Amino acid sequence: MRLGLAANRLHHQTDDGALFNWMQHCEAGIRELQLQLHTVGRTYDALLDAGRLKDYPGLISYPYGRQGGLMQLVAEVVGMGTPERTLDGVVYLMDPVDPSSIFPEALALKRQCVIHGKPFLSTVASARDWIEMERIHAGFAPDPGADAFHHLEQHTLALIAHDAMKPTMMEFVSRNFDLLSRFDKRVGTGTTGQQLNELAWSKGWPKDRMWVNRFNSGPLGGDAQIAALVLNNQCQRAIFFEDPHVARQHEADIQLLERAVTTATTTAVCTTAPQVAQRWCDAAVKRASLR
Incomplete structure (x- = not known):
């Protein structure tokens, strides 16, 4: 598999930066999976300087962002005609207050991942969780270091x-109802929350209990309400199926939720592609059977 890799300056300028946090927990998994990491210039330099992935042939250097490195990742998410120039997803550790995180190439990178059903991993938690998911699908034993991401009975799911x-x-919820019902709480916005409650009741969930705790609709502030939960570490996982093809009147609210997720980078896992969400569910069920 091939992943694009980039990290905003905040995440690699100190020894405890998010990039090195991810490496500390996942370097062994990266090597096990034999991942290729197509790495934008400054991020590549930071890994070498820190002695991470030393002598690893899968660490591949790309131009600096100012020289078009991130733009090149966008094109290779879409596909450049040959397998070796097509990425399977992207790890982009984002600093929500870094202006480059809203440059056109950064926004396009996420959008193309969503359109093409590929993982866009913008937090340490998401990147760690994805490595463990792929390890389980590859037949490796569960990593105890990833157990915290699978204590579903202690977590809230948006x-x-x-x-x-x-x-x-x-x-998606109908297909994975038993697994998703293991979460301590589920939250949702407006109409989606109501539809999910009706689905749960049709499946035998007690009629006097909400399966999803409903917040306002997105345009009326529901995204902001859930963002507050994420920032207060009261929501650990968000599954957010976005429609990238329409203009959204409440774009600022959506960006607020996305910024909250990247702010809570070590605790918040966010999945935006249905294919990736289903792959995680399948891995979570398999992982539970191996414990």
Whole structure:
């Protein structure tokens, strides 16, 4: 597999930066999976300077961002005609207050990952969780260091879907209802939350109990309410099925939730592609059977 890799300056300028946090926990898994990391210039330099992935042939240098490195990752998410120039996803550790995180190439990178159903991993927690997911699918034993991401009975899950993606969310939840019911709490916005409660009741969930705690609709501040939970470490995982093809009147609210996730980089896992969300569910069920 091939992943693009970039990190904003905040995440690699000190020894405890997010990039090195990820490496500390996942370097062994990266080597086990034989991942290729197509790494934008400054991030590549930071790894070498820190002695991470030393002599690892899968660490591949790309131009600096100012020289088009991030733009090149966007093109290779879409695909450049040959397998060796097509990325399977991207780790982009984002600093929500770094202006480069909202440059056109940064926004396009996420959008193309969503369109093409590929992982866009913008937090340490998401990147760690993804490595463990792929390890389980590859047949490796569970990593005890990733157990914290699978204590579902202690976690809150946010389930959010834009209008065009609501049927996809309903199908996803119906297919994975037993697993998702293991979470301590589930939260959602407006219409999506109501539809999910009705689905749960149709599956035998007690009629006097909400399966999803409903917040306001997105345009009326529901995204902001859930963002507050993320920032206060009261929501550990968000599954957010976005529709990248429509203009959204409440774009600022959506960006607020995304910024909250990247602010809580070590605790918040966010999944935006249905294919990736399903792959995580399959891995979580398999992992539980191995414990």
